[in-house]
Amino acid sequence: MLIERFKSKIHRVKVTEANLNYIGSITIDEDLLDAANLIEGEKVQIVNNNNGERIETYIIKGERGSGVICLNGAAARRVQVGDVLIIIGYGLMDFEEAKTFVPSVVFPDENNRLVG
Template sequence: MFVNVLKSKLHRVKVTQAELNYVGSITIDEDLMDAAGLFENEQVHVVNNNNGERLITYVIKGERGTGIVCLNGAAARRAQVGDIVIIISYGMMTPEEAKAYKPIVVFPDDNNRLVNG
């Protein structure tokens, strides 16, 4: 048996763009992706703190160092620029693996930049 466990999350990032006329997904700054251990095309859940919306989509690699967090396609209707979202990834693990696993939690600054220390 496997359980679906929190793998990583970007906690409280700011939506910088919403592009309705785009094939659906979420574009994330590659620095943020690396910090959270996210892969291009990986499924993620996005939770909007401003309006309570929740959605499932996949990651597109955004330009490194830009702080971009852009909801694309239909997902663009679920958030406005400036909204605060949490981006969550999960992993399938055995119960034994899940007991020992420590998720990666990233707390970027107000401009979606990584904070050292």
């Protein structure tokens, strides 16, 4: 049996941009993607701590070291620049593997940069 399990999280990043006139997705700094074990095109859930919105979309790789967190397209209407988000990736895995799987969790600083 396969189950869907939390595999990656970027915890408490700030929205730096919202681009309504884009096809869709979320642009994330490549450093954060690498640290959280997320990849371009991967489906993610975005939880907005400021207003409670939950959004599902896919990732676009942002400029490495930029700190960019940009909601694009329709999702841009559901955030404000400065909102605090949690970005969560899930994976399908065997039930037994899921019991011992250790997710990748990243806690960026207030400028969306890796700490340490």
